[in-house]
Amino acid sequence: MLSVTNVGRRFPGGVQALHDVSLDLRESDFVALLGPSGCGKSTLLRLIAGLDQPDSGRLDWNGGPPRPGDIGYVFQDATLLPWATAEDNVFLPLRLRGVSRATAMPRVHAALLGVGLAGFEKARPQQLSGGMRMRVSIARALVTQPRLLLMDEPFAALDEFTRHKLQADLLDVWRQAGCTVVFVTHSVYEAAFLARRIVLMTPRPGRIDREIASALVSGPETRLDPAYAALVADVSRAMGEALR
């Protein structure tokens, strides 16, 4: 769906955020961008979203450049409008595209149902827990039925129990929606649990070191599965080598 070729990005002040990065995204992929702070994971995500432009290299979209709504974006914070209900927050992307409220509401409610928030349509963000706010944020990203879902450390600020639940639910949502997911994380465990492809990135300058494929089909028992433990060990070892 997207070919990123030899992309570089240098910020004013001379910091080389990305250097010669190439990555292919396929339909229904689940890619984790894994690396420490400052390795350019978020910068790469913003370039893919079109929120920032590369200084060198190309992004080629198979089937034309994305239109508004083709890409969903989930930030580390839920970044909801604090004055709007859950329903109105999820309605926002459709509203910005000129969809009427009456037409949008069935889709808004389906999106909230999809992330397990049926019954919370009228709740305001401050009445919801951190995990529930993140679910609203995911529903907002999915309501336009995007081809590509970009997630920038969405669960990093949540407690571990909530995180595990949201990881499992995200996989269900992804299998249902069939979109491509690019998931930025600095957690080896998270990357190993979620992704089909784990892309290791290293800092200064930010670049891709290597890619590890996973055949794991994660479910409720995965965290106890020796294959999962082995994958975590492989990724950890590779990360250690890459950072040396």
Added chain:
Amino acid sequence: MMKWAPALFGLLALGLWEATVRIGEVPVYLLPGPIAIVGAFGADPIGLLQALASTLFVTFAALFVAAVLGATMAIGMSASRLAQAAIQPWAVALQVTPLPAIAPLIIIWVGEPFVALVVCATIVAFFPLFANTATGLAAAPPELNDLFRLYGANRWRTMALLRLPAALPFFLSGLRISGGLALVGAVVAELVAGSGGFASGLAYRILESSFRLEMPRMFAALVLLALAGILINFGLGALGRIILKRRGGT
């Protein structure tokens, strides 16, 4: 006990004040006691309350004009960098110029006394509303601005759905600050205008009483002004809380 402490302390102070004035035989043209002040209010309540109403009318007219002007100019400024560069220094210049220094000019230029007083009070009340609204318009987190860009929102939709709602709490706290300032502005303008101005406000009553050495009446007018200031502050604070509560979120 904690709740009643301010009232008890106030009563105690008033009692001490009255006792000092009586025991020390302080002449009433220097310092009248609380009872004499209440008596002065009782002698002409209608006159003093009318004067208060007149000052409050100027205050709220100025607050309204300052709110409309401040918010409009902040929005205009945030829409364009050129407008920001052009407006900002003048707004600051207006803010740092002492009102008593320009009030005589305004009173001469404008002519119509009521309008002149409103203009003076507006100048004082304008800046917090303008500056707060401008801050609020830029207060939405950058991620939300990115989200609006991602979905192709133009600047007007971003203004209507993101920046204006984000600015509302800032505007309301500016309104509360400016409420007190508008009262100060109205009083200062009345003092400068004196008998040549709109001779019915509370400040004019204060001037008049001081010329006639009617200290109890002067104090009564002062107390009314202080109470009005407190009520404006609490009233606008409560208004802001109600609006934000009804809208939900902060």
